[in-house]
Amino acid sequence: MTMQKRITIEPHDILAIEYECTHCKCRHSVRIDAFRQTQMKCPVCNEDWIRGEYNGPERTDQTLPQFARYLTKLQSVANGATIRLVIDSPTLELSREPNA
Numbered sequence: 001m002t003m004q005k006r007i008t009i010e011p012h013d014i015l016a017i018e019y020e021c022t023h024c025k026c027r028h029s030v031r032i033d034a035f036r037q038t039q040m041k042c043p044v045c046n047e048d049w050i051r052g053e054y055n056g057p058e059r060t061d062q063t064l065p066q067f068a069r070y071l072t073k074l075q076s077v078a079n080g081a082t083i084r085l086v087i088d089s090p091t092l093e094l095s096r097e098p099n100a
């Protein structure tokens with residue numbers, strides 16, 4: 001038997017954006033309502049966290065602040081519908097054990 005669990009979250013469930021350094025594993029979280037600028041480097045080991053374009057219309061350093069602004073706006077715009085984000089979840093394979 002295969003069971004799939006459907007996990008959803010609503011925009012107001014999202015409180016913060018968290019970075020985890022792939023080099024030293026430190027974590028840094030910023031509330032989305034206070035997110036103003038991207039943390040470009042790890043504050044512990046100085047590893048570059050965000051790479052890419054820093055000038056022009058496709059600035060990668062603006063992607064996370066824009067995402068945080070959209071999430072904050074999403075939390076207040078819907079009043080006639082419930083908006084949910086669907087999270088990918090693993091599919092569980094269940095085997096039937098014979099009754100003992």
Ligand SMILES: [Zn+2]
Nearest residue numbers: 021024042045
């Ligand atoms: Zn680090």
